[in-house]
Amino acid sequence: MFFLVAEIFARRQPGSRNLSACRCYTSTQMLMSEFARAMLVVLLQLSVSVWLGGYVTIAIVACVSRETLEAEARVRFFRLLGRAFLPVGAVALACGLLSGGLLLAARPWDGLATAAFILAFALIVTLAVAVGQARRLTRLRQAALEGGADTGAIRRGAAGAAALRALLGVLSLALVVLGSLLGS
Ligand code: HEM
8 A cells, every 4th residue: 555655646746758768767667556455446447336336235234124024124134234234334435535635645736626525535434424323223122122112213214314325325425526527
């Protein structure tokens, strides 16, 4: 990773283009720099695929499970699914933000870059809040199954969780759009 960070900042020196003795060295440097950039783009694309693919898959699974699973099995299923996907999604998100951030740092800073930074920060905060909310909701649903039902709290919790999940999706898409604009 250190190698990648060093290479992405590697720049051809002004004037070196005219020195034939340096041409070989600088073109190698450019090649390495291009290589590092390509690796970061690959990492970014893989990370976005895992993050968005996971998001869409969980949404589809949520719909299908409503029709196929009993309440108790559904609560248990999502407790395990959510906990299993969290480390995978979080690592994908971290890799995406890291590679995107390094690519961003290698270009001039402007308004679009600031917007991407704010969106990335909002996405991290929203994910933390959404996970906390989902865990509270799972506990409430579990309590309801055991007889201590507070249907009003579950309804409010479910509405909050749905809003947070929608916000996660919107922020993720906005970041992809902004990233594409920054990269083009
Ligand atoms: C992509 C990012 C997501 C992550 C990291 C994530 C993670 C989690 C976690 C950690 C839990 C709590 C499990 C526990 O009880 O400990 C959970 C619960 C749940 N998640 Fe997700 N989730 C994500 C997206 C989604 C999406 C897009 C949906 C559906 C539209 C969804 C539906 C649910 C449901 C139904 C629960 C059970 C709580 C409830 O009844 O609302 N999740 N998730």
